[in-house]
Amino acid sequence: MIQPPGNCPVCKRIDFVQKVSALYHNSFSTTTELQTSTTFVSSVTGSDSAGNPTYGSVPQTTYSTVPVTHQTRLGALLNPPQLKKIPLPVGEKIILWLCPVLAIALYVGPASLFPHLFGRSGTNPAIALVLLVIFSMCGLSIGLPVLLGFLTHRVFFRRANEHRRELQQHEQEHWQSLLRQWEQFCYCSRCDCVFSSGDEKAVPPQQLQRLYSSG
Numbered sequence: 624m625i626q627p628p629g630n631c632p633v634c635k636r637i638d639f640v641q642k643v644s645a646l647y648h649n650s651f652s653t654t655t656e657l658q659t660s661t662t663f664v665s666s667v668t669g670s671d672s673a674g675n676p677t678y679g680s681v682p683q684t685t686y687s688t689v690p691v692t693h694q695t696r697l698g699a700l701l702n703p704p705q706l707k708k709i710p711l712p713v714g715e716k717i718i719l720w721l722c723p724v725l726a727i728a729l730y731v732g733p734a735s736l737f738p739h740l741f742g743r744s745g746t747n748p749a750i751a752l753v754l755l756v757i758f759s760m761c762g763l764s765i766g767l768p769v770l771l772g773f774l775t776h777r778v779f780f781r782r783a784n785e786h787r788r789e790l791q792q793h794e795q796e797h798w799q800s801l802l803r804q805w806e807q808f809c810y811c812s813r814c815d816c817v818f819s820s821g822d823e824k825a826v827p828p829q830q831l832q833r834l835y836s837s838g
């Protein structure tokens with residue numbers, strides 16, 4: 624349950640106290656900023672001795688407005704806890720990256736093995752045969768990498784992924800506990816300190832991490 628802001632443990636008053644979550648959410652602002660960019664355009668720059676115009680590139684500055692999001696310095700100090708993602712096993716990542724490469728290799732490979740089937744007039748193979756080869760190439764180049772990806776995730780790295788899911792679950796619970804604590808945090812702008820509602824411990828915003836209890 625999220626408690627309302629309580630008295631500041633330093634000045635014992637509530638009049639300058641705000642919830643950290645509200646301060647954080649209001650710490651973003653978007654403004655439009657003027658951006659200049661220079662492009663070179665070809666233009667007549669003079670004339671040569673024969674009277675013909677000469678061309679050269681002339682810098683031209685264009686102005687445009689772009690939206691830029693800012694965060695106040697205080698808001699950045701009061702960031703909520705971030706959920707850590709447990710990465711895939713390295714070996715699995717490498718194999719999954721190789722799958723598209725395998726797909727391309729399987730697709731391109733047979734095409735170079737059977738050049739007589741493709742585009743050379745004279746041999747004139749049966750259309751059905753060409754289609755069969757193309758279909759089997761597509762099937763191989765999609766099917767095999769998909770199969771490899773599936774086996775990698777479900778078979779070769781099954782144990783590693785079960786362990787990873789457990790870690791992720793643990794990390795998720797830890798993050799939720801930190802988030803519940805963060806939602807109780809308050810900030811007193813008179814004392815420039817952060818504290819948890821109903822707690823006597825107060826720290827400067829730079830040391831927000833010290834407010835979390837590991838329980």
Ligand SMILES: [Zn+2]
Nearest residue numbers: 631634811814
């Ligand atoms: Zn205070």
